Amino acid sequence: MIPPVKRPDGPEGQPTELKSYDEVYAELPLLHPTPRSWAELAASRLPEFLADHAVCEQQVAMYGLSLAGYYPDDAELVERAAALAAEEVQHFRRVVAILTKRGWPLGGRRKNVWAQSLRARIVLGREPMTKVDRLLFGALVEARSCERFTRLLEEIDDPEVVHLLADLGPAERRHWEMFYRLAGRNTDEQVLAARFQGWREFEADLARGLGTSPAVHG
Ligand SMILES: [Fe+2]
Ligand SMILES: [Fe+2]
Known part of the structure; x- marks a missing residue:
């Protein structure tokens, strides 16, 4: 059994126990766990990972x-998506601050085959299902990111990066749940679950081919 990760400084200055990888994974909609070998690789190449x-x-x-922008008439979606964007910008700034402080270069745009392949599965021009697909895509991006951060936490002891990932993992978990809930607002529960199952299986097939680069989805 993997021991739970300890945060370097909890809210009261005390180490806070985080959930173990297995506990986190059990609550995610993923069908393929990332092998520890990926985390070992990413931990050994933290500048590239970050x-x-x-x-x-x-x-x-x-x-x-x-x-x-796609759905300006959906007030709830606009508000939630804008709030998500603002939060992700904060995540971006936190990662950039660490890179800058350490003199590690920002990567800039790069090919993310996993994300591109997943996004290509969105069926375009078939509303309302296109919206559902866009939200289910978002849900899986967030879920896999949460899973990868949690996996990496098992392998690193760099306090600043541990703190970062320990904060971001639960945030991305919250985000996948939000995307899934938004997808289900006007969709029959069973129809949604069946559609998501197709997405989950597709993502798992993609994920099985990963693990060879230190990238978040590499
Ligand atoms: Fe994020
Ligand atoms: Fe997120």
Whole structure:
């Protein structure tokens, strides 16, 4: 059994016990766990991981804003997506601050085959299902990010990065749940679950081919 990760400084200055990887994974909609070998790789190449991580936060912020742009008549979606974008910008700034302080370069745009392949599965021009797909895509991006952060936490002892990931993991978990809830507002529960199952299986197939680069979704 993997011991729970300890945060370096909890709210009262005391170490706070975080959930173990297994506990977190059990609550995520993922069908393929990331092997520990990926976390060992990412931990050994933290500058590259963090440079990629910064781009992920930036891109999910932009995705949130694009959702608000696609559906201007959906007031709840606009508000939630804008709030998400604002939060992801804060995540981006936190990662950038660490990179800058350490003199580690930002990565800039790069190819994220996992995200591109997943996004290509959105069926366009078939509303209201296109909106559902866009939200389920968001849900899986957040869920996999949460899972990867939690996996990496098992392998690193860099206090600043531990603190970062210990904060961001639960935030991304909250985000996948939000995306899924928004997807289900006007969709029959069973129809949604069946559609999401297709997404989950597709994502798991993609994830099985990963693990060879230190990127967040690499
Ligand atoms: Fe984030
Ligand atoms: Fe997020």
